[in-house]
Amino acid sequence: MTGDTDDIIALRAALAAAEARAQVAEARAASAEAQIAHLKHLIARMRQDRFGASSERGRRLLAQLELELEELETTLAEDAPENAADPAVRATAPRSNRGRQPLRADLPRERVVIPAPTQCPCCGSDRLSKLGESVTETLEVIPRQFKVIQTVREKFTCRDCESITQPPAPFHPIARGRAGPWLLSTILCDKFLQHLPLNRQSEAFAREGIDLDTSTLADWVGACTATLAPLTALIRAHVLAAQRLHADDTIVPVLAKGRTVTGRLWNYVRDDGPFG
Incomplete structure (x- = not known):
């Protein structure tokens, strides 16, 4: 009886510790979600005001806030119950539903069917009929692949006049480029x-x-x-022919020999819409 009592006490202590860890995880998640909501609100406001007088400083602050938001979301994902290392925390802590959006319907699908059992695991009968199926979609990426295109131009000679003919070389964006x-x-x-x-x-x-x-x-x-210079000239002529132009001057660091110099970018936007 003493051994059973010790096991019960140990189980109660483990459950109490698991509940305490779950409460701490919930508190951290709630705090992180509040900070994420606050940062998203700040980022949305800064994106609206990023073309103000201090646009360059605002862009740097906006980038810093977005980085902080990314770190918070990563931390929240690490502390999520489904990613926790402790099974007790994973079992007791609630799982929040963030309204995951479905994957695009036009993306190609690869169907992987897990083989179903041929016998009932309960009674061993082989009279099984399909009731339905559960489909879990996972987004995956295929790494880019390189290939070499061999363009073959066959040569022919005329047996009568002994002249040699060959199709012309194909067009390349860069002359003699590969x-x-x-x-x-x-x-x-x-x-x-x-x-x-x-x-x-x-x-x-x-x-x-x-x-x-x-x-x-x-x-x-x-x-x-x-x-692409001719295309650039056409775009430039089209934009500068507008009655109204919006211009922006942006300062960017440019690498030079042994130091960094200041470069400037001028952006021009044509607006043919009505006033107001």
């Missing part, structure tokens, strides 16, 4: 849209087994800039 249009557009988008420098892109390519030096990427970017 980069396809999709690769060039990826490099340009990563540089100008994602603000990823060419040296980091070169390192990322190297990790994927593709040797592309930074100087090579710089040559490709320069060639693409020259190729």
Whole structure:
């Protein structure tokens, strides 16, 4: 009887400790959710006022708030009951439903069917009929793949006049270049849209087994800039022909030899909408 009493006391102590940990986790989650809501409110207000007089300082503060929000959401996810290491906390703490949005219907689906049992686990009978199914959708990404396109131009000779004919060479965005249009557009988008420098892109390519030096990427970017110059001129002429223009001056740091200099970006937006 003494052993049973000790086991009961130990179980009660374990349950009490689990309940205490669950209460602490709930309090931390509630505090984190309140901070997240407050930060989201501040970020929403700053996004509305980011084009004010102190827009550059506001952008830096906005980026800092977004980083803090990301850290809070990560911490909250780590403390979630389904991610907790203690089974007692996972069993006792309530699970909050944040209204997860369904995945887009136009995304390709891969159906993986788990083999069903052939016999009933309770009575061992093999007379099983399908009642329904439960589908769990998981978002996954396929890493980008590189391929080499071989363009073959066959040569033919005439047996009568002995002349040689061959189809003309295909068009390439860069003369005598070995980069396809999709690769060039990826490099340009990563540089100008994602603000990823060419040296980091070169390192990322190297990790994927593709040797592309930074100087090579710089040559490709320069060639693409020259190729897109007519399109840039057309856009510039279209924007500057408007009756009303909105301009913005942004200061950005620019890397120079051994130091950082100040660069300026001028953005012009054409607005053909009515006043008010």
